[in-house]
Amino acid sequence: MSNTDYALAVEDLTVSFDGFKAIDNLTLYVDKNELRVIIGPNGAGKTTLLDLICGRTRASAGSIKFRNEEMTKLPEYTRVRRGIGRKFQTPSIYENLSVFQNLEVSFPKGRSVFGALAFRCTDDVVSRVKLVAEDIGLLDKLDTEAGLLSHGQKQWLEIGMLLMQEPELLMLDEPIAGMSARERELTAELLQRICKNRSVIVIEHDMDFVKQIAHKVTVMHQGKILAEGTMDKVQNDPKVIDVYLGH
Numbered sequence: 001m002s003n004t005d006y007a008l009a010v011e012d013l014t015v016s017f018d019g020f021k022a023i024d025n026l027t028l029y030v031d032k033n034e035l036r037v038i039i040g041p042n043g044a045g046k047t048t049l050l051d052l053i054c055g056r057t058r059a060s061a062g063s064i065k066f067r068n069e070e071m072t073k074l075p076e077y078t079r080v081r082r083g084i085g086r087k088f089q090t091p092s093i094y095e096n097l098s099v100f101q102n103l104e105v106s107f108p109k110g111r112s113v114f115g116a117l118a119f120r121c122t123d124d125v126v127s128r129v130k131l132v133a134e135d136i137g138l139l140d141k142l143d144t145e146a147g148l149l150s151h152g153q154k155q156w157l158e159i160g161m162l163l164m165q166e167p168e169l170l171m172l173d174e175p176i177a178g179m180s181a182r183e184r185e186l187t188a189e190l191l192q193r194i195c196k197n198r199s200v201i202v203i204e205h206d207m208d209f210v211k212q213i214a215h216k217v218t219v220m221h222q223g224k225i226l227a228e229g230t231m232d233k234v235q236n237d238p239k240v241i242d243v244y245l246g247h
């Protein structure tokens, strides 16, 4: 039985692709305001797990409860409305719009056709844009065209676009890929700030970064959970050293 206090309760989740179980009877609980990092070798099933949680891929069996509501049969857009946000590796921002406009169009009211028609740039929207821009460190770049931002800034802008929707669960796939050392540091600070109001799940390969940000680490292997706990605990787990960290 799942504890209803969890933000996310994944139980006995399985997905098969032509008989191959990419996720195999997996159970995972994430707390409110927790920053969970998922690690594991290539092909372990990390991305597939996030695809299942956000609704991009349908589960073959098992349950995904978000804030104690069953998500498993809901389409992706409904899960977004319920508060699940997902960022993919490549940024999908509007390069020709300013930072301000990118954030503005991500305000939930602007999303449906009718919402977009009725949409006015109200004081509420402007203040939300500013709050989010401050969170992502782009307050002084509001008028800059997004295409002119650095790679790291583009990634933060996309996180900001998700934050405009005030997700209660944010999932990020390798957020620091291609970033400079300084951008990595700033991203660690950003993630620590944003998990104060929501749960965050990060897939990451860079162990120094994982150490810096993770409240708890889940190690996946062959569609299952191999180990889970603090970074110290999983780093010293012989099973983990054997299949992953030792290589």
Ligand SMILES: Nc1ncnc2c1ncn2[C@@H]1O[C@H](COP(=O)(O)OP(=O)(O)OP(=O)(O)O)[C@@H](O)[C@H]1O
Pocket (backbone or CB within 6 Å): 017, 022, 040, 041, 042, 043, 044, 045, 046, 047, 048, 049
């Ligand atoms: N749509 C699909 N059809 C068939 N097989 C798939 C599909 N999606 C994923 N797989 C397989 O499931 C397994 C898990 O893949 P997944 O991308 O989730 O691993 P990962 O842990 O994210 O790996 P990486 O670190 O390389 O990104 C792989 O063997 C992959 O080939």
